[in-house]
Amino acid sequence: MRTVIQGGRVIDPANGVDSVADVYIAEGRIQAVGETPPDLRADETIDAAGCIVCPGLVDMHVHLREPGQEWKEDITSGSRAAAAGGVTSVACMANTRPVNDRRSVTEQIKATATSVGLARIHPIGAVTCDLAGEALTEMNELYSAGCVAFSDDGRPVPDAGVMRQALEYAATFGYLLILHEEEPTLSDGGAMNEGAHATRMGLGGIPNASEDVMIARDLILAELTGSRIHIAHVATAGGVDLIREAQARGLAVTGEAAPHHLFLTDANVGAFDSHAKMAPPLRSLADREAVRGAVADGTLTAIATDHAPHEADAKNEVFACCANGVTGLETLLGLTLKLVDESVLDLATALDRVTRGPAAVLGLDAGRLGVGDVADVCILDPNARWQVDPAGLHSRSVNTPFTGWELRGRVERTLLGGRAVFPFAQEPTGG
């Protein structure tokens, strides 16, 4: 299969490319960009005039819920959501049921993802067995089975001694730990950001210190152990400062920001809106601005959604008891471009943070369009506007706080290894 994508504006942040050019794909890989290869007989020509042609997006923080909670999402519905969102590489968190703390779970996820074939699914293994924060998983075996990093996301390792051992063991092999930073004793009883809004609503507050204390601890432990760490969904100004300062000291620490933390604040909780409940919580405007600044200056090199699907019942509870999290795969691109519209990022940097940035953190062969690279491509119409409507989304769950938002940038086509995975050949019956 040979494909040529004609006349699009090719933006490939990894290679510093931003120009109108044709992209030639053969055998699932990029054969040429711009220059016409000697043998140019294409089986398919895609007219991309007026469109942006960029690497398929990489979302390094996703909860696919399979195995165990398929009523929220499964690998099929999650892969469809990814493809529809222009996302071709997905790293999925370990808090499945059972937890991805053993080879069999990793292999099951990989096998299912391969048969679905709509996105590259990269499992993240657990740091500790059953996310219990006690015994380490067989990281080496999990890695050989296909795990690309390790995380107890959602259940941070509370015991500093265990975390030290986990970091040290991971550093033995050069594995990356992805850390959800939250000191449980400071978050206990909290449901939202500690501050004026929580006070008025009578909701328990979670202080920024809950996140900052844990980031500080883990940076110190990373320095002690010489390990690589990646801080998930950074939401506080203090956390940003700690990471920036550690990077200046030469620590191998990276970080990501979630779209909801880049656009929303604790005021969005309103009168107990459960779609504004997540961990870490929506913070203050000052925190939001600090996180935006960190994505802009490269302290945080990835925008990752923390896509956390939940059925309606899980959100239809009192705020303190309802499930944490929002979906994100299908709004990632539009919200990233909104950062451009709001002058937070230039277009190349914005696309970098959802392609090359996260791919580099995970060491994936993805997120770029150089000659010889895998042809994972997103073709989008940057001027098409669409309104977020849960009925039009492909994830099994529709717990998005962005319903009704008008976003710019519609995915016209998603290619995975040169093969079109979106638009879908046919809609599945029965929704």
Place this chain on the structure above:
Amino acid sequence: MSPSQPATDDAADLPRHLLGLEGVSAGTINRVLEEAQGFRALLEKADKKTDALKGRTIINLFFEASTRTRTSFELAGKRLSADVINISASASSLQKGETWLDTVRTLEAMTPDALVIRHPDSGAPHLAARALDSHCAVINGGDGPHEHPTQALLDVLTIQHHKGPIDGLKVAIVGDAAHSRVARSQIHALHTLGAAEIRLVGPKTLMPAEAAPALGVQVFHNADAGLKGVDVIIMLRMQMERIRGAAVPSQREYFRLYGLDPARVERAADDVLVMHPGPMNRGVEIASEVADGPYSVILPQVTNGLAIRMAVLNLLARQRQSAGPA
């Protein structure tokens, strides 16, 4: 009262639910207070019953223990000749695995006119109100540390009765404001009615975050300073069961620092009013000499509570009629 149905100054245009007092207009509050004044007079008569809500049904649905609020709503409903049902969480089907919202919907299907809900979590009455399809009014009987609107209304009625207009008064609220739904509702009502100054008095561990900007209060950590010159002192119950861990080192130290004894009452204005929403912890937050002393209106508060709840039920439990034929 419901955020989705902003109150207007047109007193005739009452909100459908009473979920809280934040954002509720002075017109609406005054309408309730006037109605309650009328019921206060009734309560002094030998025959205390009216047939205002004859044929109506009120369900008290309490997911948290309560004696005085539940009794007050029950008696208020009965005085209005409504059929009153009390359900406490332990007696409901919750233990059979039904969600509390399903309990709400099940009860709604029995066509009550008002549902009084108390729940340990903030926002529960809001969620219930959103889940209802019928004309039934939801009345917040206290939700977590969020609001307890009828308590604040009865407090305002009590203050007005003894002091006249709220406008210009200085009020000190002493104690565990962080965990107090009563304090939040009181602050909203007092602000709306023009109180000159509202002070929160207590240690930092019992203050809600950013209390001053969030609630428009002045924060005092020294009780003697906080009580100086105030017209009203409202003592909050030390909600021992809500305190997690180490907010207060001991009851002894708490009383020494913040307990209301006769010497502290002297700091306030000469004709100060001492109030407590109950139930009191004598010797923990208030000395018996003060609770039973000449400035105390703690028992009249209870009586006014009955009048307020009659007023609220009478105004909100008759919407089937105003909405059209049943």
